[in-house]
Amino acid sequence: MEWRMWLQKIKDWVDGYTVMIDADMYIANRKRREKWDWRSIIDFIYEKDLHKLHNTLCVMCCVAFIGVMLLVVNDLPQYGNVNNPANNEVSVRYVEEGLEETGAVNLVTGMILDYRAFDTFAEANVLFLSVMGVLFLLKTDKKNDDKQQQMVRKKDAEMEAIEQKPIRQIGAKYLTPFILLYGIYIVINGHISPGGGFAGGVIMGGGMIFYATAFGKEKMEQIFTFRSFANISVGSLLTYFVCKSYSFFTGANHVGWEVPKGVAGNILSAGLILPLNICVGLVVACTMYGFYALYTKGDI
């Protein structure tokens, strides 16, 4: 009669009796599983009596790390030696034919915006993605807000209205145009003199931050809103992409689609380096100002 019992059990299971009984029994008899904490092994470090040991261990770790780093530095090839692995045919090619191939007098710009333009594109994308991350976290709108934050912001606005800052305001009024002009100069002369898109963009962003600290939110919103921030960053990234990706569609060496290089040393020369520099500078300036604006008032 074994099989008949099994049949009964299966029938009960189909009807749902046994499951209920088993579940009740399980719930009645279950125990909380004890969590094993890995910190229990090294708990002695947190004892107060062994605080000195903790400090000594810290210092010893730091000294060991510094020692390893100094050993590695000691094993590096000598600075300025001719036979160093860095002195290979790549740098020789860049130094000898870089001016002819890229048209840029500043070879560093020629390297990062012509030979290695895709690396720079990825760097600009990294900046853009980082400001997007900050935007997702810190931007205040209807769904990302509560009463405490509103109170804090209201208080800040009141404080800012009362606060007298004559030195900063006069300084910003007279210095900001020159700072912006200097940044634009560095960006536009990136392929002739030292500098380039990143440095000039940071200087432009710094000028905008200076103006925003002196004159506050409302004055800045008249010239630079969230919409212009989004348009400028996305537009420059897309322009960069279009300028550099034409070599994909015309074959690897863009034979027959050469951009004219012009006379080296002129501002309108060096092919596509000038527009690429301007794109990088705009993205960097927008990113820097975006960080500042999102940190202070949660909005651009």
Place this chain on the structure above:
Amino acid sequence: MRETIQVILIVFLILSAIGVSVTKNLFMAVIVFMGYSSIMAVIWLLLEAPDLSITQAAVGVGVDSILFFLTLKKIHQIKGTEEG
């Protein structure tokens, strides 16, 4: 002359690097870090890397310290303001 200036700058660089990690006042640490960045910019210039020098001066002294000050303001560590 040039080597003397370089040695003086590197000594100041090491001193300010130690100072940043030793000081307990966070506000002071940011200001010493600004000094570190400007010394580093001059050293890049002496090593004949003007591109890096401009970027170091703009990022290290300008934007980095602004972001540090904003963070200190958020965690109420600047004395003399309303938050204390």
